[in-house]
Amino acid sequence: MTVEIHQTAVVESEVELGDGVVVGPHSFIQSGAIIGEGTEVGSSVWISGFARIGKANKIFHGASIGAPPQDLKFGGEITSAEIGDNNTIREFVTINRGTSATGRTIVGSNNLIMAYVHVAHDCKVGNNIVMANAVNMAGHVTIEDFVVLGGLLPIHQFCRIGSHSMVGTGARIVQDIPPFALVGADPTRIAGINKIGxxxxxxxxxxxxxxxxxxxxxxxxxxxxxxxxxxxxxxxxxxxxxxxxxxxxxxxxxxxxxx
Known part of the structure; x- marks a missing residue:
């Protein structure tokens, strides 16, 4: 297999691209980035040199991976944004890198991250998660495995959402959500266990x-x-x-x- 880079894309020196990587038109990949085999980078995607992206991911138009954190404390330290394998990252998703020295923002594998989701600095996103449009995380949020998040969902910094839980569209998460929970919105409340899931x-x-x-x-x-x-x-x-x-x-x- 070979790497396919559109003629209008910019891939700087010292970028590591695995076999079968595709880079679409007008995308920009900074020196130092690592992208695993079979990953497809769509059009107008921006990938920082501090991004570490695994295999067989699909990254859609306008996404931004590894940009500096939106944090006034950030002083340019060497940090990273790390993404596993087999993720679908839809249009205009932003995944920022960590905020303190050696800080890491981590996204696992087999996740569906829909359009306009924001994964802030130092967040930890597990595996097999579905995030609907415009889930917005503050810093240091943890999302455990097999979570389903409805759209238009703000999550307060340092919150943790336990595995196998489901949170409804429009909820406001300001406290930890226990695993296995079903969370309703308007008002945000626990509605029982996620029995169907x-x-x-x-x-x-x-x-x-x-x-x-x-x-x-x-x-x-x-x-x-x-x-x-x-x-x-x-x-x-x-x-x-x-x-x-x-x-x-x-x-x-x-x-x-x-x-």
Whole structure:
């Protein structure tokens, strides 16, 4: 296979392009960038020399990868934006690089990132995630695996969204979202567990029932959170998904959404 670079594209020296990379018209790739084999870079895409992009990604028109962070503290340190494999990055997505020395913005693999999404400095985006149009993350946000995010969704800095959760269009995320949660909008609230998503991912009925019982204790029992967690530990000790839920809640820096 060979690399295909449109005659109007600018690829600076010391760019590393894997086999089968395609670079579309009017795109610009800075010296130092690394792009893995089979990745397709569409038209008018800007890729910084601090970008590290894996294999078989599709990057659409107008995307910007690895630009300096939108952070007044940034002093030009060497940081990076790192993207895994098999991602679809749609039109006008912006993925900024980290903000402090050796800081990293990380996007995993097998994600669908729709148009106008912003991934800010030092965010950590996992694998198998769907982000609809205009999800906007502040810095240091963590999105765990198998999350689905509706469109027009702002996420406050340092928030963490747990795996297998689903957040509805137009919600405003200012606290951590526990794993397995279904989050409604207007107002932003926990609406139960993401039961349809868990069925689609082949969770057992026993596990789904246990998680549902946990959410009922946390959100509907009127117990203080500490008491609800104690009851969950007593009733569901040894269920791996419940242990993960408990660990997530107990380590939450911004506290979980409790509405």
């Amino acid at each position: 868990l069925h689609r991912r082949k969770f057992s009925e026993e596990t789904i029932r246990a998680l549902n019982a946990c959410f009922r204790l946390i959100y509907y029992s009127k117990l203080p959170l500490s008491r609800a967690l104690d009851e969950i530990k007593a009733k569901f000790s040894g269920v791996a998904e419940v242990e993960y839920l408990l660990d997530f809640i107990e380590k939450s820096d911004r506290r979980i959404l409790l509405k």
